[in-house]
Amino acid sequence: MKKSATAARGERRPAIIAAAQRLAVTCGYSGFTFDDLAEAVGVSRRTLFNHVSSKEEAVLGVLPVITDAQIETLRAGGPTGLIVEDLLTTIVDSLGADGGTVEDWQRLHDVVQRNPELLARVQAYVDEVGGHLVTHLAQRTGVDEDVAWMGLTIAGGIVGRSVRDCIDDPTLGPLHARVQHNLALSREILTPRR
Incomplete structure (x- = not known):
């Protein structure tokens, strides 16, 4: 049984990105x-151009994009009402959380x-997305830009x-689980002990 063209297309993009990344490691980006x-x-x-728009996109994959729906949820005070947790949910979801492998x-x-x-x-892109998140988050009631x-x-x-x-240690579990673990550690550090 043959795979459909759509299924083949869906499998090609990850293969293109993986190959581009292997070449960037072995030959260098400009090599x-x-x-x-x-x-x-x-x-x-x-x-290739049906799947990626540039060599940079092939090597980096599409960097995370915050959707309009995620922005609206943040502005409205969600998904949990807790600023750090809301940002974590948005960021992890935009990264594809557990869709990618450790490899x-x-x-x-x-x-x-x-x-x-x-x-x-990558840093310039992350800074741009971060500024975008802050702008929208600061539109919540009671949240200023500093917060x-x-x-x-x-x-x-x-x-x-x-x-x-x-x-460093793939046995620790998927990204989402590590984020929750590290959030719990952060709470312990920031919560005064009695």
Whole structure:
């Protein structure tokens, strides 16, 4: 039985990203071309453009996007009403939380380590998304920009540590579970002991 064209298309994008990341690690970001990538994946250059818009997108995958629905939920005080937890939910959902494998995270980590010029691009994108989140979060009743930035700083730290945990020790579980674990640790640290 043959796979449908739609199913094949859905499987190609992850294969393209994985191949681009392997090439970026072995050859460096500027050390391979789109033609090299097409050959590595076994498709035409034209087919690549059906799945990714640029070499950068192929190597990084699509960076997380915060949806309009997520923004509206944040503005309205949800999903939980707790700033840090709401930011964590939004960020983890936008990362595809448990959709990616530990190997995917490790490969992306290796790409950025090997190609520091990509780290600046990723950081600029993260800063832009963070500013966007803060702008909308500060529209909640009783939340000013300082509170929103601090909430984002705490949430970002928890997510960053959780991603690192997933890369360093895959047996610790999926990203969502690590985020919840690290959130609990943060609460212990910030809650006064009696």
